[in-house]
Amino acid sequence: MPPQLGEQGAGRSLSLGGDAERLFDKAQGAVAREAWGEATGYFDQAIEAETQARGALSWSLIPIHLAYAKMLHEQRAVTKAITQYERVTLHPEATGAPERVEQLLQAMAGLAELHGQQGNFRHALKLVEDAHGLALLQWGQSSEQAKALANQRQQLQRQSDLPTDGDLEDQRAQSWLQHGDYARISKVDAARIKSQLKEAEKLARNGQLERARPLFQQAEEWVRQRVGADHRDTRYLRQAIVRIVSLAGAHQEAKELGHALWQERLSSLGADHRETLDSLAQMARLYLEEGDADGFGTISARLLEGAERHYGLESQQRLKWVLFVIRGWQQLARYRAAHEMAEHALALLTERGQEADLPYRLTLMDLKAASLLKLGKHTEAAQVIQQLLTYDHALTTSQQMELLHRLVKSKHAIRHYNEALGYLDQLMTMVGRYMGSSSATFEKLKRQRHALVQLLQQDPD
The missing domain is CATH 1.25.40.10 (Tetratricopeptide repeat domain)
Structure with a gap:
């Protein structure tokens, strides 16, 4: 709506x-x-x-x-x-x-x-x-x-704040009492605890962790007394607290809390349980935020292996985690790792050939192209982008303009100036239609076109 x-x-x-x-x-x-x-x-x-x-x-x-x-x-x-x-x-x-x-x-x-x-x-x-x-x-x-x-x-x-596109951690980590044990926690108390956590989150975002701490500590103690330390709701509340602490920038403390929770879930539930995977996903995000490529690589590998056993190699849940890991490698400037993972995932989806996979295929192609550009492989990147543009029915106007912009840069980098000019003209037509020929963006593209025409005159081949 x-x-x-x-x-x-x-x-x-x-x-x-x-x-x-x-x-x-x-x-x-x-x-x-x-x-x-x-x-x-x-x-x-x-x-x-x-x-x-x-x-x-x-x-x-x-x-x-x-x-x-x-x-x-x-x-x-x-x-x-x-x-x-x-x-x-x-x-x-x-x-x-x-x-x-x-x-x-x-x-x-x-x-x-x-x-x-x-x-x-x-x-x-x-x-x-x-x-x-x-x-x-x-x-x-x-x-x-x-x-x-x-x-x-x-x-x-x-x-x-979930580690991937909205689905990476179980939603109970965000609204942990949605599926709570209302036999032991009333809805009134549930609403009060949720309100405390929201206030703690707000304070943490503003860097006021010490003011937030009593709120989430009281919430955890109250729930622990009502349902027990080993209850699912207590564990998900602790996962929410890890997230609140990380929002305040206290990465080391968040990692210690997250690691302790993961170890408990690993011991009591097993390596492939959904909650254990949720903890791994959260830990991967914490390492990513800290810029720790080694830690991120180790944890994300465990996450994807466990997800394959629990959900299946080609499951949507595992695929969402794959997208998160690819973006993580790009954020860490490990573009070769990102490219290899995107290529492998694309091969699996292409072999499966299901129409429902199209949004994931397009996202993976986009991530692959971005990695290739960063690796300086402009010819390969241009091929992927050209293929992406054939799916114009599934792309928004903004996405099409962004892809055309990348394609112009790729063709320019490999000195295919004539092709670059053709794609730039397409981009200018779209920008003129949707943003106006007097917009700053259009003026910038006009200057780019003038420079490209000059290059083409100097090097017509």
């Missing part, structure tokens, strides 16, 4: 032309009747009519794009919804009057939610943080918009 930031921006900042107004009203009527196919047709026709009347960059199109995006969002048509939201967020005049800012914030919040659902937490958080900053400037901290965005940011932060 698209996030709701209030109603003051829901109206139309510019009146639509006659045909577009009529078609937009029909689209909204079809949405109200849940006639989704009919609504899609009317939205497309309304956009076409207004574009012909006023041009593709008229702000009068924004209410149509926003309403269309929200419908697609609710129908879980993710790629199409992202495209419509981006028509708003990439608009060159998306600031100024309050109603424009409101519409921009709605689009940014919707985009962030969709990217969060796909596991792109870093991008989602950046969108929400930028939107929250705009809301503070426009309406202040006490406004409904700022509060809604602050809440969305908090939810994304809780998810993004």
Whole structure:
């Protein structure tokens, strides 16, 4: 469901032309009747009519794009919804009057939610943080918009602190009482403990670990007394505490706490138990945050071996951990290790050949291309990127532009200037359409094109 930031921006900042107004009203009527196919047709026709009347960059199109995006969002048509939201967020005049800012914030919040659902937490958080900053400037901290965005940011932060794209550790480590033993812990007490942990997390994020410590220590002691030290809920509460301590930057203490919990789970539950794997995943993240490549390599190898035995070699859970480890190697500048792991995982998925694997294949191809670029293997990287671009139906506008940008750089590096110029022209066409030919990005690309043309004249072959 698209996030709701209030109603003051829901109206139309510019009146639509006659045909577009009529078609937009029909689209909204079809949405109200849940006639989704009919609504899609009317939205497309309304956009076409207004574009012909006023041009593709008229702000009068924004209410149509926003309403269309929200419908697609609710129908879980993710790629199409992202495209419509981006028509708003990439608009060159998306600031100024309050109603424009409101519409921009709605689009940014919707985009962030969709990217969060796909596991792109870093991008989602950046969108929400930028939107929250705009809301503070426009309406202040006490406004409904700022509060809604602050809440969305908090939810994304809780998810993004997991060691992979939202799924790496068991969700009980974040909301440990969701599956709690309510025979011994009442829901009232559960809510109180969760509130304590949230406050401790907030303090830890602000570097106030000593103020956070009594809160999580009291919570742990209270739960330990009610359900016992060896109860699952106590263990997951301890895992949540490891995370809180790490948020404060106390990496050594977090590692010691995490290692002790892993050893207990290893002894009592076995090496391949889900909880033991959760602890390994958390330990891998701690080593990664500290920049310890040796520790990260040792722990992540154990994690993937255990996941293979518990979930299976080609399971989605193990694949998500594989993606985390590849990104970890890239973060540690171990690009050869990242490339080898991405290539091996891609071979497995290609051999399996299931349509449901497409998002993972695309992500792995993207990671492989990024590693090849860092290794200076521009020809191989260009081949992977060109293959990725053939899946344009599964890529957002931003993703396509980023890939084209990388492809231009790769072709430039191997002195294929003519091909680089062709891809740069494609990129400029997209940037001009979505961001405007007067945008700073477009101007930068124009300068890049001029330099490329000069190189081509000097070295036409």
